[in-house]
Amino acid sequence: MKEYENADHWDKAARTYQQTAHRFTARFAEAALARIALTRESDVLDVATGTGALALAAARTGAKVLATDFSPGMIACVAAAGLPNVDTRVMDGQALDLPDESFDAVFSIFGVIMFPDWRKGLVEMRRVTRPGGYGVVATWQSQGAATFLLLGQIRQKLFPELAGMTMPEAVQALNDPGDFARELIAAGYHDPQIEAVTHDYLLEISALDEPDTLFGMSPDWTSLSDVDKAAVIAEVRQRAGDRSILPIPSTALIAVAKR
Template identity: 65%
Template sequence: MTEQKHENPAHWDEAAAHYERTAHPFTSRFAEEALARVTLTPDMRVLDVAAGAGALALAAARTGAQVLATDFSPGMVARIAASAPANVEAKVMDGQALDLPDAGFDAAFSIFGVIMFPDWRKGLAEMARVTRPGGLGVLATWRSEGAATFLLLSQIRRRLFPKLDGKTKLPEGAVALGDPEWLSAAMADAGFQAPAIDTVVHDFELDVRQLDTPEALFGMSPDWVALDDAQRTEVVAEVRRMAGERAVLPIPSTALIAVAKR
């Protein structure tokens, strides 16, 4: 099976700075939503799996809890370590095979991380394994076709180039865990109890000035990579048309937040 870009740590190392600047402020809003559904205290140990730039880990640290942030990208881990307070540790680690003991954490989170794993079932099982009985597993997943620029590109590409529709797709885990029933069943299969699942919507605010450098804005999306230069020009023009006179184009993005006991 051919490895996808999102499965390669080097891809995320290269994208770390851009991700921290653009995606991190957006995903932080959903991380805060996840934290609002649990109670963390200073005596708790918290795990953030596939932490990215640390949206959840850094927010959880404000509760005083001891937080371990893990990611398979050294570049992402370095970003977390550079801004982490004393109660946050950041380590390079594969979320599908956590180098951690059983039942060592009071709560394990993954904010749009496990959904990207080649073996997302193993990722969920590892979260359950390292969570103590009675502890919590918290997962954020994207609904439907993803979020932010990925969602916008999917919608525009389907409208402008319908014959191309279906040639690229979201990771299997993002599709499966974007359905509430599948999400609930998958967490139960992994070893958690049936979760409470909430739907949360926030706008990704696309600064229209970023369209001057569309490769930086859209380059991580497979829907962009699949287009030729002429098609990309059409996409940029369509986004400008949608924005009209606005300086910011809001892209409503829907997530599922699941909270389950171990």
């Protein structure tokens, strides 16, 4: 089992993820939300919610939201926000314990792409979407994003002989908008519209004082020796120069499809 397919891994990483990634992924969640209209009558499902970037943003529109994830630690982060119109349940997105055709909009923002059987995840999303409703999926481009993207670039420069982190299968399979559209149609959706969205991850150089917190979720970091880690930190500082923040442009594909 790959590390990112293990709920225990995400339980342990939940608080760090909330501190280092939530604000960044929320920008893409908001971009996804902007592509459909929700009302106070809308029933919304967030599959593989993580720390709830999409679920909490959707709830602020007044919609009724169910946030699901296979990680109790991630679900606890969402529940701690205390929003009255957000319910949370620990649940496997590859086998949703939910009735057919029960949600007006079903989202998965960088979630279903991590599943071992991501095609089953897409089919499950479609199954619980009401006719006339929407499925919305976000995936990273093939080299990832934020600190994962930066680490991959630096490793390739400094240690080209070292194999880099293997990206989830879905990230590779959905990297092309045409392929992404075909997979959504195969899952039972129709008329998929796919757009590239880019935002900068703002890496605060002061965070390099605690690099294990900043980079520790990535195998590209944990697999390095202490000497190599020091070389990576030096390279980041060199790239930043006199700046206190190093922007890392990161691109996602956001798909909206009809049921």
